[in-house]
Amino acid sequence: MVKTLHAVTLALIFASPATAAEPEIVPHLQNISVTIKAGFSEGSGVIFKREKHSFVWTAAHVVAGLRKERKAVDAKTGATKTVVEFDDAKVVKVLVEDGRTVGRYELDAEVIKYSSADHGEDLALLRVRAKGQFAEGTKFYKAEKPPQLGMKLYHVGSLLGELGSNSLTDGIVSQRGRLINKTIYDQTNATSFPGSSGGGIYEAATGKYVGMLVRGAGEGFSLYVPVRRMRGWARKVKVDWAMDETVKMPGSEPWKNLPIEDVK
Numbered sequence: 001m002v003k004t005l006h007a008v009t010l011a012l013i014f015a016s017p018a019t020a021a022e023p024e025i026v027p028h029l030q031n032i033s034v035t036i037k038a039g040f041s042e043g044s045g046v047i048f049k050r051e052k053h054s055f056v057w058t059a060a061h062v063v064a065g066l067r068k069e070r071k072a073v074d075a076k077t078g079a080t081k082t083v084v085e086f087d088d089a090k091v092v093k094v095l096v097e098d099g100r101t102v103g104r105y106e107l108d109a110e111v112i113k114y115s116s117a118d119h120g121e122d123l124a125l126l127r128v129r130a131k132g133q134f135a136e137g138t139k140f141y142k143a144e145k146p147p148q149l150g151m152k153l154y155h156v157g158s159l160l161g162e163l164g165s166n167s168l169t170d171g172i173v174s175q176r177g178r179l180i181n182k183t184i185y186d187q188t189n190a191t192s193f194p195g196s197s198g199g200g201i202y203e204a205a206t207g208k209y210v211g212m213l214v215r216g217a218g219e220g221f222s223l224y225v226p227v228r229r230m231r232g233w234a235r236k237v238k239v240d241w242a243m244d245e246t247v248k249m250p251g252s253e254p255w256k257n258l259p260i261e262d263v264k
Helices: 011-015 025-031 060-066 227-236
Strands: 033-038 041-050 053-058 067-073 080-086 089-097 100-115 123-128 152-157 167-180 183-188 200-203 209-216 222-226
Touching (some): 025 152, 041 060, 053 060, 060 123
Antiparallel strands (some): 152 200, 183 222
């Protein structure tokens, strides 16, 4: 079972600010970060743009409450089958100008690929239904080798949900290849809180996405899904075009030909 991030006081968020960052990188990371609302759950997500579409990578446990099952009769065989469906999530973007929050907008997003936290990879891919709503998207870390221990990282997420949207914390790669229930995670000391789940972990020097934060055990210990694991899963379930702009999309709406849920 996924352990949710331990709740702590709001004051601690602001007691652990990130150190000085490259001025052009931080605004970009905040621009591509969104809050995900899924029923009573709130988490974080990261935008990836592909042509006119905006996709959002987040943790499966953030949107798990939207999952539904229904029985249906297979038109070809006449057998009864279970159909998995998802209600739409809400993607929320808080707008800040000149050091002040000036508004927010909320968009519907469909869950197009899902691998559960309990029996899969704890990954979900969403598509924002409205086209052309985001000017920027993330770029994924593509080096063959995992990031080096000690490499400086940033985390941007919705710490404590929308209340802490676009919060920036920093840390380093603390360890690589943690094996938990036969699943690989990397570790960072970047501060995370409830609501951080699904948020991006980035190489501080370049702003490249190196992983998705999914687990925490208090300040200073967070686990993230490394991008190498995300890429392996994306290839297996045929959504690697949602991580790599050089991979050709198989059609204008390829997600419509894929089952939503992946069982590990």
